[in-house]
Amino acid sequence: MNAIETKGLTKDYGNGHGIFDLDLAVNEGEVFGYLGPNGAGKTTTIKLLMGMIHATRGAGTVFGLDVDRDAVRLKKRIGYVPGELPQWGGWRGEEIVAYVSGIRGDVSGDEVERVARRLDLDLSRKYREYSHGNKQKLALLLAFAPRPALLILDEPTSGLDPLHQQEFYGLVRDARAGGATIFISSHVLSEVEHICDRVGIVREGHLATVGPLAQLAGIRTHRVVIEFADAVAAQMLRVPGLEQVSVDGQRVTGMYRGDFAPLIAALAGKSVLTLDSREPTLEEIFLSYYQEPAARQ
Amino acid sequence: MTLLGIAIRSHRTGAIALFVIGALSGLINAIGYVEIAGHTRVERQLFAQQMELFGRQLSYILPAPLQLDTMGGYLTWRSFGSVALLFAIWGVLAGAGVGRGDEERGLTEAWLSSGVSRLRWLATRSAGFVIASAVSIAAACLATQIGTIIAGDPTALGGMALEAMLVLAVTLVGFGLGMLVAQLVATRRVAGTLGTAILIAVYMLNSSSRAGGDVGALKWLSPFYLFDRSTPLLEAGAVDTRASLALFGVAMVLVLLAIDAFAVRDIGGPLVRRGVGRAPTTYRSSRDPLLRLPVIAIVDQQRWWTIGWALGLGALGLFLTSLVRNMIDTLSAIPSMRVYLQVMGITAYADFVGVMWFSTALFLLSAMVIVQANGWAADDGEGRLEAILASGASRTRVVVERLAATLVEVAIVIALSSAAVYLGALAYDIDVPIGRFVLATALTIPVAFAIGALGQLLVGWRPRVAVVLLGATAIWSYFIQQFAAVFSWPEWIAHLSFYDLYGRPLSKDGWGGIATLVVIGLAATVAAQIATRRRDVGT
The missing domain is CATH 3.40.50.300 (P-loop containing nucleotide triphosphate hydrolases)
Known part of the structure; x- marks a missing residue:
């Protein structure tokens, strides 16, 4: 029960x-x-x-x-x-x-x-x-x-x-x-x-999501930091699922939601120096839910 | 909204309430004057002659009776002496609210942290009260003036305006006193109680002087002595300019002292902190077994409040009893008042004890129940109701327990105060039938039950209007009870008084009315339970 x-x-x-x-x-x-x-x-x-x-x-x-x-x-x-x-x-x-x-x-x-x-x-x-x-x-x-x-x-x-x-x-x-x-x-x-x-x-007023902490942190989103060899590539990066993007010179930071295949495909052929992906903190998950429209549920 | 706007608004309830009381007092006394004093010069002179004799007996509570054959003289004696005291008490309570109540609610800290200086804060709050009280007093005096016009004996408008200014001056002294006392103590409740006690003390000082007591130069300490020195409504009356200016000056000094004290003390603390004398640290709950018993726990927590009411009502009862013989003898000598006494069924001293004591007691017990209803509404707004329900009390239990605790407290208060009245009657050689007196005392409980149950219903339905509606009912009922006979109003109007159901158990049975009160109480209790169950807590 x-x-x-x-x-x-x-x-x-x-x-x-x-x-x-x-x-x-x-x-x-x-x-x-x-x-x-x-x-x-x-x-x-x-x-x-x-x-x-x-x-x-x-x-x-x-x-x-x-x-x-x-x-x-x-x-x-x-x-x-x-x-x-x-x-x-x-x-x-x-x-x-x-x-x-x-x-x-x-x-x-x-x-x-x-x-x-x-x-x-x-x-x-x-x-x-x-x-x-x-x-x-x-x-x-x-x-x-x-x-x-x-x-x-x-x-x-x-x-x-x-x-x-x-x-x-x-x-x-x-x-x-x-x-x-x-x-x-x-x-x-x-x-x-x-x-x-x-x-x-x-x-x-609506329940946006429910889940174990591990599930929320691990499956739904990832925090990604990509460093390109040149700034132009960084500014041209457009991938569905990559949100809260900020570009600082050659470095792109954002929250990535979903399967990684589209991101890998988008990076193919570009000169990537480093790619860092990690589970977001709860703070970042929390913010990701509040920076989107309510209609998402 | 500006700070001044907020300051004025914070006094609106008091301003309206005092306007209603002042206006009712003025209207009823003005219109009633021609009814009881007569219309001709001869009738009024006879009335004045008798009432002045009687009035001197009452100089402890009313100003000196002068020119009672004129409307202005009668209003000065019968209305403005009491009205000035009531406005001054409001001033004390408002001053305590400004000086300490705002702080308890966090308003003072919020405003000071937004850049408002301490001087500006208290000065603006004081200005707000000056405006609110001036409007309230002006409106009440205007209503009184209209009453004199309706009665066909208008007083001079200039005199009425000067009277209003004098009442304002006394009110502001009360305000300054309340605000200054609030700087010296830690809570609004203590400030209000202490300030009111000081005000009553200086009022009694003047009363003593009025009654021929030898108080010497001390009488100058009383703002009411300064107030009494002006008689603008009397024929050839005058305003004692120095005394009147002194009143405004005292008010100003009190406010400035309060502002000065506020500037140097800590927010949340009194001006002079006492040494730390705390109880030893404990991690255990109280061993007081009464706190764990339904109903008794509430009575136990309110024991000092209940004792205060019992002592106050007992002292008032004793005082009223001491007046009975003189009042009856004097009133019986006035033809119009003799008729009034006959209509009221008063043929002996004991009857007068019954009418005077129990009508006063009913009104004051109603006030006690209404204060409780105010507390029930506050329980909801301040989260105590939520805490009690969260601990497993049902909403039904809350309704029944509150009502039961109130009735226990009312029973204690009326039993002790009636005992004082009975002993007083014995001392003044008034033969009050003990059986009937006990019955009349006990039958005040159904009145408190009905009002308490209606209070629960209103609190369950609309907490914010509960006190206003109950207060209006009590005042309305009291005035009808007191004046229906004076004005020879039709019987059906007298029945509109809630207290009419109580009847006159000291002299005759009236079980129909008592049964009606019990039915009202029971029906309201059931309705209160339904309303309380349906409502959302904290809204």
Whole structure:
């Protein structure tokens, strides 16, 4: 059974805003990265999965339960970090944890202490006195301490310093080792490269692609750098599939998509000094999806 | 939009609300004056004679009663004393908002980082309030003037304009006070509370002086003493120019001190930081068992707020009770007011306790519930609702739990304050039937239930209009309840008051109305659950 499954899930806010016809499956036990720039529809998707907003059409399930109809039952199995942190005002950290634990009913005091120590979060202070990073840590504590079967994390490392980002990656790895599924939205690509098994890229409300990191990085595109003996050859190079081309004297740089045969054919007869091809970084893949028109899907 | 435009706009809700209150007070008192004082010179002189005797008993809350046989004298006494206090309280709250609220919302930091200087920021925000409050006060005074025209006894327009200027001066003192206090403390809530407390203290200082208390030169510290020195609406009345200019001067000095303090303090911190006295570091959740119990957790978190309401309402109840004997004796001597008392069913001191205390308590308990409704709307906007739902609470539980917690708090407040009133009545030798008094106290709960449930429904439907609609309902109901008898309005108009359903349980049974309140509460609770389930959280 998939941990998360959506079929045609749509939230239409009008004027092209929202998320449209989302077909997505997240396997149990995997760490799934959900990538996209601001306003692409990541948070809308997450709010739909959390039952906070209602779908215009389509449906979604978590562990086979309907995200809307069975929202309350599901929450006992989900740990959640919202994209916008709640404002608890004058509550102390320890009071917030006690209050939320009281609602959940399944949070061990020892686990709270373990996670709080890992994140070095002092719970004696008032929420309004917390820095942004500490507020984020509290949100992580509330999500991880119940040891849920599914963690839905919306931009979870926002405001964390590098040291605590590493601690967060450790929490994710431990949760995964304990059998949890993790759905993480982010636009921090290095973070996704660190911890995710598969990635979905969302753009302008549509899911552009889904695949394992290795597949996205290795099959779809390559970063190529070709150095010619003369600048004229470099400027004349035209090959279908070669995109984001930049010519600097004798050197041509670009992203190449698809079978290499047309590129090799185009280079035949030309004086090529060096040809370098490598798998692109996720950053480059990500950009390649945003520099193309939406119609590409 | 320019910075000044934004500054003016940020005060629009307060400006409209205070205009409505000021206009209603002015209109009703102006039109009501000819109803209760009579139309002939002789009738009005008799009325003035009696009311001035009575008015001196009320000098703790109203200005000195002078020339009550004239429209201008009556409005000065009955309307503008209270209206000036309300506008000044708004000034304090607005000043606290400008001085600290903007900072809590990150607006101050955003503007300062865009190149606006600290001086320009506070000066422009202050100018915005001056404009917004001037428009609001001018409109309220204009409505009062229209009321005097409708009543057929118009006051001099120049006098009304001068009265408006005096109210503006007191309002600006309140604003300066709020803004200065906001520099000294860390949160808007504390600034608003402390500023209001100081304002009430200086108001009471003047009241004490008015009532013959020996406060010496201290009375000059009260802006309300300076305000009272001018009587532009009285015949041959005058404006004390020095006192009036002093009011504007004090306001200016307070604003300048606030700007100066703002220039030297850290953003986000008070002017003087206390030494670090933090609790020891902990990594464990709170051991308070109440925080883990449904309903009780909310009541526990709001315990100081609830105690504050109980103390405030209890003190007010005691004060009102202390006035009962004098009020009844004086009002009974005035023919028009005797009719009013008969229509209200007041034949004994105990009846008056019932009418005066429970009508005031209902209005203030409604205000308490409306403040809660405002908090429910904020829960949604500030992400707390999302956090609670994400923790496994159902939307139904949220609705029921909020309502239950509010009713527990209302029960605590009305029980303690009514106990104070009862003890006060005993002290003043007023025989209040204990059984009926307890029943009347308990029956305020269904009123709070109905308003709370309607609040939930409105918050679930349109959070942004919930407070405005509930507030309008409460004010409308209160005014109808208070003035339907004075103006001899038809019975059906009296029934338009929400509080009419409460009836007068201290003197007679009215279970039909109570049952209606319960039905309204239940129906609204069910509708609120449907609305809350259907809506998208955070939108």
